[in-house]
Amino acid sequence: MPVRPATNDDIPDLFAMAMELAAFQQFDAAHVTISREHYAKDFQDGCFRAFVAIDEETGKTAGMVLCRDTYDCWKGKTMNQMVVRPEYRKKKLGKQLWAAVAEAAKEKAVAYLIWDVLDWNKPTRGFYESVAGVTEIKNDKGLLQYMMSREGIEQF
Structure with a gap:
């Protein structure tokens, strides 16, 4: 895929997948406070960027990974949330999305990537733990x- x-045209799908992730992680309505409009504004303001995987047969967005820049005072630039819709899991899509992030991280000379998993x-933990x-x-x-x-980024 x-x-x-x-792009801005992907905002509806990015927001929908973020809400799907909240439901999957069993977060209640009090945990999710952002609106779609606020999400779009934050994207346009450069608060985060994203990569999307598109199912060529259906045109549907199959997955996404969101990245936002952070800074470690000892190591420098860092980046980090990935969502793959259930019907697209176990198709190596996660690896494709992380490859896009790793490439962007290389270009930006990022020291490391960091993210959270419940x-x-x-299954998600197994995927991450299998990556060098x-x-x-x-x-x-x-x-x-x-x-x-950084070594893992370079190898990926």
Whole structure:
């Protein structure tokens, strides 16, 4: 499936997948406070960027990964949320999306990527743990934090 940078036209799908992720993670309505309009404004303001994978047969957005720049005062630039719709899981789409992120991270000389995964999400954890350069760095009340080193970014 082709993966490309998201555009303003992708905002409805990006927002829908973010809400699908909240439902999958069993977050209640109090946890999700952003509106679609606010989401679109934040994208247009450059608060985050995204990559999308498109199903060529249906034209449907199959998955996305959101990236936002952060900064580590000892290591420099970092980036980090991936969603693959259920019907597209186990088709190596996650790997394609992470490849797009890794390429962007290389271009920006990012020191590492960091993201969170719920501890009960074993399929996702298995995927991340199978990737070279990825380590679990923190376990806090059911939320695991993973990091891909610069070396992992280069290898990916």
